[in-house]
Amino acid sequence: MNRPESATPLSVFTVEDTAAQLTWGSLPEGRLRVHAGDASVVVGGAGPGAALLAGLPPGADLDLVAESDDGTTRWLGPLRTLTPPPGRELFRFATVNDIHLGDPRFGRLPMVSHPDDGAGGPPPPERCLRAAVAELAAWGAQLIVAKGDITDHGSVEEWETAAKVLSAPGVPVEAMLGNHDVCRGAVDGTDILAGAGITLSSGAPQARDLPGVRLVVTDTTVAGKNRGTGLRLGDVAPLVAEAEGPAVVALHHHPQRHRTMTHPPRGIPGNEAMPFLDAVAEANPATLVIAGHSHRHRRHRWGPLTVAEVGSPQDYPGTWAGYVVHEGGIRQVVRRVADPDAIAWTESTRDCFLGLWGRWSPGTRDQRCFSLTWPRR
Numbered sequence: 001m002n003r004p005e006s007a008t009p010l011s012v013f014t015v016e017d018t019a020a021q022l023t024w025g026s027l028p029e030g031r032l033r034v035h036a037g038d039a040s041v042v043v044g045g046a047g048p049g050a051a052l053l054a055g056l057p058p059g060a061d062l063d064l065v066a067e068s069d070d071g072t073t074r075w076l077g078p079l080r081t082l083t084p085p086p087g088r089e090l091f092r093f094a095t096v097n098d099i100h101l102g103d104p105r106f107g108r109l110p111m112v113s114h115p116d117d118g119a120g121g122p123p124p125p126e127r128c129l130r131a132a133v134a135e136l137a138a139w140g141a142q143l144i145v146a147k148g149d150i151t152d153h154g155s156v157e158e159w160e161t162a163a164k165v166l167s168a169p170g171v172p173v174e175a176m177l178g179n180h181d182v183c184r185g186a187v188d189g190t191d192i193l194a195g196a197g198i199t200l201s202s203g204a205p206q207a208r209d210l211p212g213v214r215l216v217v218t219d220t221t222v223a224g225k226n227r228g229t230g231l232r233l234g235d236v237a238p239l240v241a242e243a244e245g246p247a248v249v250a251l252h253h254h255p256q257r258h259r260t261m262t263h264p265p266r267g268i269p270g271n272e273a274m275p276f277l278d279a280v281a282e283a284n285p286a287t288l289v290i291a292g293h294s295h296r297h298r299r300h301r302w303g304p305l306t307v308a309e310v311g312s313p314q315d316y317p318g319t320w321a322g323y324v325v326h327e328g329g330i331r332q333v334v335r336r337v338a339d340p341d342a343i344a345w346t347e348s349t350r351d352c353f354l355g356l357w358g359r360w361s362p363g364t365r366d367q368r369c370f371s372l373t374w375p376r377r
């Protein structure tokens, strides 16, 4: 296993309304009991890990305290749980993106190679996806949206693995293309995924009405190119305008603020992305736009819209995102894939890109986990 120079400290990666996910790269020997309010969980063991602190009160300011076996206590910091959006919970769905099934390595400086990871079994992208879909199904997702870069080279074998692993938990799956899925030499995975009951959207945007929200999936790929395009985005605004209520627009490429790229990878150029966001805001201000491709976690406002980017299950921090639709809003939660093999792999990619990846990709906790109240239309 590749060991990073640095390791994630014991910290709260995810905050929800009634739960928090604690993660760590390494812990001192022995066990710790972590408390917040009346809830507690035991953490420990060799290597990276994750634990769920459940049963927390929503919208509460709490203190996170670690208690060692010898009874000494240490304050880890404040913990504020999310207030759920207004109204009843109506539906849950989850997303995975940038899985890159078939990719034998991650990053540069240092490059982390899968054959060296020593854990055996399927390669890490498959292991991480398998764990992610099991964990998001246990969380309660009623639909999985696979937001592109499902495969690394769009080979038959990679699409067959995608079909098998994405369908494993028995949750309906809506898939869309990323640039890697349409790279030179890629095959069309539509029929292979259809064999597992998975819809692969390409071309014109598609709308699907879910309880409490309209989901619009949008193909932003250009065959043989890495960058995104706004070519088909003009058809999104009418679809969100026709929604009975709020909407979520799912893209692979992230919308750039500028025409030219300010940081890799290249997304949808700003001169195409900004008119698209303006048109969506005008058509239905109660819209959340979610993207991938950047392998990082960010959130920003565009007028009344929230635009969120979510990272990959197979490189640090190694995540999936959940969405809880309420009558009056939506809540996003981003959890690290907690399976021990998966988190050991994603932790090993933390020091890529001269140690910057571990600081660049995660974003902040409030960029990953948030409750939105829909604005009035």
Ligand SMILES: [Fe+2]
Pocket (backbone or CB within 6 Å): 098, 099, 100, 149, 178, 180, 293, 294, 295
């Ligand atoms: Fe990707």
Ligand SMILES: [Fe+2]
Pocket (backbone or CB within 6 Å): 149, 178, 179, 180, 252, 292, 293, 294
């Ligand atoms: Fe991509």
